Amino acid sequence: MKENKKISFIRRKLLKTFTVAAAAALAPLTKANSAIKDFDFEDFVQKNFKEMTPQEVEKLLKRLEKKYKEKYGKDFVVKATLPMENVEFGYALNLSKCIGCRRCVYACVKENNLSRKPHQIHYIRVMRFKNGPIDLEKSEHYYESEQVPENGYFYVPIQCQQCRKAPCVKACPIKATWTEKDGIVVVDYNWCIACRYCMAACPYMGRRFNWAEPQIPIEELNTNTHYLGNRPRMKNVVEKCTFCIQRTREGRYPACVEICPVGARKFGNLLDPNSEVRRIIETKRIFRLKEDLNTEPRFFYFFHS
Amino acid sequence: MRFVRFLFDSVKETLKGGPLYYAWMAFLLIIMAFAARSYIYQLDNGLIVTNMRDQVSWGLYIANFTFMVGVAAAAVLLVVPAYIYHFQAIKEIVILGELMAFSAIVMCLGFITVDLGRPDRFWHIIPGLGILNFPISMLSWDVVVLNGYLFLNTFIPIYLIYKGYVNEEPNKKLYLPFVLLSIPWAVSIHTVTAFLYNPLPARPFWNAAILAPRFLASAFCSGPALIILIFQIIRKFANTRVQDVALFKIAEIMAYSMFFNLFLFGAELFKEYYSGTIHLAPMEYLMQGLHGHNALVPWIWTAIACNVTAFILFLLLRNIRSVTMMNIGCILIITGVWIEKGMGFIIPGFIPDTLGEIYEYMPSSTEVMVSLGVVALGFFIYTIFARIAIAVNNGKLRYQKD
Amino acid sequence: MVRHLKLLIMLFVIFAFAKSSLATKEYPVPYPPFTPGIFPCMNCHSDLPRNKTKRVLKDMHQDIKVENHGDRWCYDCHDERNMDKLKLANGDQIKFEESYKLCGQCHGNILNDWKRGVHGKRTGSWNGEKQYLLCVHCHNPHNPPFKALKPDPAPIRPDATLLKPKYHNNKSH
Numbered sequence: 001m002k003e004n005k006k007i008s009f010i011r012r013k014l015l016k017t018f019t020v021a022a023a024a025a026l027a028p029l030t031k032a033n034s035a036i037k038d039f040d041f042e043d044f045v046q047k048n049f050k051e052m053t054p055q056e057v058e059k060l061l062k063r064l065e066k067k068y069k070e071k072y073g074k075d076f077v078v079k080a081t082l083p084m085e086n087v088e089f090g091y092a093l094n095l096s097k098c099i100g101c102r103r104c105v106y107a108c109v110k111e112n113n114l115s116r117k118p119h120q121i122h123y124i125r126v127m128r129f130k131n132g133p134i135d136l137e138k139s140e141h142y143y144e145s146e147q148v149p150e151n152g153y154f155y156v157p158i159q160c161q162q163c164r165k166a167p168c169v170k171a172c173p174i175k176a177t178w179t180e181k182d183g184i185v186v187v188d189y190n191w192c193i194a195c196r197y198c199m200a201a202c203p204y205m206g207r208r209f210n211w212a213e214p215q216i217p218i219e220e221l222n223t224n225t226h227y228l229g230n231r232p233r234m235k236n237v238v239e240k241c242t243f244c245i246q247r248t249r250e251g252r253y254p255a256c257v258e259i260c261p262v263g264a265r266k267f268g269n270l271l272d273p274n275s276e277v278r279r280i281i282e283t284k285r286i287f288r289l290k291e292d293l294n295t296e297p298r299f300f301y302f303f304h305s
Numbered sequence: 306m307r308f309v310r311f312l313f314d315s316v317k318e319t320l321k322g323g324p325l326y327y328a329w330m331a332f333l334l335i336i337m338a339f340a341a342r343s344y345i346y347q348l349d350n351g352l353i354v355t356n357m358r359d360q361v362s363w364g365l366y367i368a369n370f371t372f373m374v375g376v377a378a379a380a381v382l383l384v385v386p387a388y389i390y391h392f393q394a395i396k397e398i399v400i401l402g403e404l405m406a407f408s409a410i411v412m413c414l415g416f417i418t419v420d421l422g423r424p425d426r427f428w429h430i431i432p433g434l435g436i437l438n439f440p441i442s443m444l445s446w447d448v449v450v451l452n453g454y455l456f457l458n459t460f461i462p463i464y465l466i467y468k469g470y471v472n473e474e475p476n477k478k479l480y481l482p483f484v485l486l487s488i489p490w491a492v493s494i495h496t497v498t499a500f501l502y503n504p505l506p507a508r509p510f511w512n513a514a515i516l517a518p519r520f521l522a523s524a525f526c527s528g529p530a531l532i533i534l535i536f537q538i539i540r541k542f543a544n545t546r547v548q549d550v551a552l553f554k555i556a557e558i559m560a561y562s563m564f565f566n567l568f569l570f571g572a573e574l575f576k577e578y579y580s581g582t583i584h585l586a587p588m589e590y591l592m593q594g595l596h597g598h599n600a601l602v603p604w605i606w607t608a609i610a611c612n613v614t615a616f617i618l619f620l621l622l623r624n625i626r627s628v629t630m631m632n633i634g635c636i637l638i639i640t641g642v643w644i645e646k647g648m649g650f651i652i653p654g655f656i657p658d659t660l661g662e663i664y665e666y667m668p669s670s671t672e673v674m675v676s677l678g679v680v681a682l683g684f685f686i687y688t689i690f691a692r693i694a695i696a697v698n699n700g701k702l703r704y705q706k707d
Numbered sequence: 708m709v710r711h712l713k714l715l716i717m718l719f720v721i722f723a724f725a726k727s728s729l730a731t732k733e734y735p736v737p738y739p740p741f742t743p744g745i746f747p748c749m750n751c752h753s754d755l756p757r758n759k760t761k762r763v764l765k766d767m768h769q770d771i772k773v774e775n776h777g778d779r780w781c782y783d784c785h786d787e788r789n790m791d792k793l794k795l796a797n798g799d800q801i802k803f804e805e806s807y808k809l810c811g812q813c814h815g816n817i818l819n820d821w822k823r824g825v826h827g828k829r830t831g832s833w834n835g836e837k838q839y840l841l842c843v844h845c846h847n848p849h850n851p852p853f854k855a856l857k858p859d860p861a862p863i864r865p866d867a868t869l870l871k872p873k874y875h876n877n878k879s880h
Contacts, residue, residue, distance in 0.1 A: 018335060044425065
């Protein structure tokens with residue numbers, strides 16, 4: 001009898017200790033945290049974009065425009081422009097011309113509402129190599145200099161290559177990323193569960209993750225957006241270069257092409273025999289990065305003779 | 306209904322116990338409480354609270370997931386002797402092994418959940434409700450096989466325990482097919498997990514055909530080692546018979562696995578170092594350090610030392626039947642395989658990254674705390690289920706008609 | 708025989724027209740980037756003597772120095788007969804809006820590329836009429852190479868974004 005009393009006394013003591021400790025551990029939960037605050041039921045039950053009817057897409061775009069207006073106080077346009085017929089986008093970059101000025105990097109940041117410091121996201125990364133072979137392990141990404149181009153170096157910018165055989169599209173377990181008809185590989189930010197398998201699969205560091213809530217100064221927001229492109233994203237989703245889908249599907253050049261001060265970047269329709277991109281592929285000595293991986297990028301590099 | 310009574314009685318059984326049992330459960334619950342707090346902190350702020358970044362986008366969570374899938378697969382090393390070879394000493398404890406597989410799978414699913422950035426969107430992966438990119442995405446295969454294995458290791462033990470509870474003979478025709486299915490299924494869960502990493506051409510460190518055999522070999526060392534240690538604890542504290550001959554049988558099978566593990570690792574080393582292509586870089590980072598970065602070097606050499614020592618000890622077990630030596634070997638092999646298959650496998654896959662950059666990843670305190678919580682959850686579940694299984698086995702927990 | 712002759716004449720005419728059409732195809736370019744007030748040149752040069760001795764100018768246009776463009780001077784490109792025009796190697800006069808023909812005499816490959824849209828900055832629309840700029844809109848004809856630029860800032864290193872940043876020596880990688 002005494003033994004039982006002793007055991008139940010110890011049991012009670014332990015239960016008390018546990019309760020106090022658990023309460024202390026979980027006390028911060030009493031403050032409303034963003035996981036609960038930001039919960040949006042319609043966001044939660046939203047279907048994959050590819051499965052939506054045009055009417056559902058309309059409703060979705062209106063709902064998003066309203067949400068963005070509430071959050072940022074600005075009037076947003078969220079489009080879902082469809083791909084044009086008979087178009088497959090291609091990109092060509094002239095490595096003889098690139099001077100590594102990074103104007104393209106920051107034009108992209110502004111155009112696509114990329115997160116600024118401290119959670120900085122850049123779709124484009126400019127790698128600097130010593131004159132010689134392209135050995136990625138010897139590349140320098142963080143070069144700073146008074147002037148570019150620096151003597152003895154050349155520069156290779158890289159971004160998502162919009163591969164024909166994209167390993168990221170194969171990897172995604174829920175089809176949150178797919179290749180559109182015009183060749184752009186897109187992400188449905190409202191469908192992604194952030195398993196980051198696509199990031200492990202990409203050979204070109206084309207995909208970025210929002211590790212934290214994106215930081216964009218409100219006055220620099222670009223309000224002309226596309227659902228699959230530059231609309232403001234949220235934390236914990238994957239994003240990537242979309243060849244400025246909000247521009248290119250309306251006939252304009254991507255922001256990086258337009259800003260390049262030395263004309264190193266070329267863009268166009270691979271299926272149009274008169275486009276400059278076709279001319280480059282047919283007459284210049286082009287190559288693609290990591291050709292042996294057979295990802296068939298739509299992004300070509302060349303040196304002009 | 307009898308099954309409902311079974312559930313009630315089982316819950317009551319788990320509340321009965323000595324101070325040591327309560328202390329153990331309270332300890333686990335406290336860890337889980339602190340881990341829950343860290344996890345909420347992670348959900349609140351985003352995955353920035355981990356040390357994963359774009360360059361190294363998988364870390365401690367996925368490393369532990371990989372290790373735990375191996376532990377889960379190792380239950381097959383008990384099932385085969387028990388049900389195919391009818392080795393009696395193992396047959397009487399096989400259900401505890403299946404329950405351990407169940408707990409390990411729960412831990413795997415736990416690690417995946419805490420690694421996801423948007424776990425609220427988990428329903429996207431359920432075919433029918435969401436979209437499952439089967440059979441193209443290897444992750445979709447993993448979802449299928451892991452959940453299938455979870456079902457197998459839930460259904461079989463619960464069925465057998467329930468039948469014991471109501472004192473009826475279990476229907477061999479009902480459960481044996483599932484048991485036999487669980488044997489290739491166990492192999493498949495770890496093969497599919499290896500196939501997650503294998504087919505990524507972007508990561509040459511993982512892009513080796515030898516990966517699936519390596520995974521299975523290391524799984525069949527580390528899982529049974531855990532079984533050996535845990536069963537001895539159960540034998541001591543929970544009135545169950547676990548014969549030494551069963552443990553030594555498991556140890557015998559493990560010795561072969563250890564050899565294969567070392568052999569396959571050596572084969573990988575040879576191929577990378579002799580060919581000397583640029584794909585040597587991750588292996589060099591792991592074994593020697595690369596361009597001044599060498600955070601993982603002491604870890605991998607510790608792992609190699611543990612694995613080799615454990616192998617020698619297990620070889621000696623043939624002649625010296627020492628339980629102490631076996632236990633030391635088990636602890637060594639668990640440590641060695643956890644390092645070699647967890648951090649020593651996932652992280653070098655990302656270093657150097659696809660553009661040649663080196664970002665040295667070491668887990669943050671949040672990641673460590675959350676991982677401890679998931680492990681504590683696994684132990685907690687195992688303790689509960691093992692307790693019920695043992696009580697039924699001993700005849701203490703029986704269906705009483707009022 | 709007569710039939711063959713007619714065919715030959717027809718072919719010759721077509722070919723001649725085709726050739727000339729290529730030669731005279733206009734590329735719509737914006738107005739040349741003159742310094743304000745400098746054009747038309749004949750406002751001053753109509754009553755100034757033409758001194759064709761190669762020299763450094765002292766009275767006017769001292770700010771224009773031909774650098775990095777070979778051993779050139781003014782009358783290599785500017786037409787002394789009519790200062791509002793440029794002159795080609797064969798003596799042809801061309802308007803300033805067609806100055807690409809002048810550059811193309813030596814930089815023929817680049818001219819071909821420019822015509823196809825491969826050389827030069829691209830703005831506007833990729834599926835519409837190509838928009839052209841003159842060579843001189845980007846390249847100063849008197850000192851063509853681009854000036855070096857200051858590069859925009861490098862990206863943040865991943866270590867710098869850790870919540871508890873560890874000390875990182877700033878070696879590359």
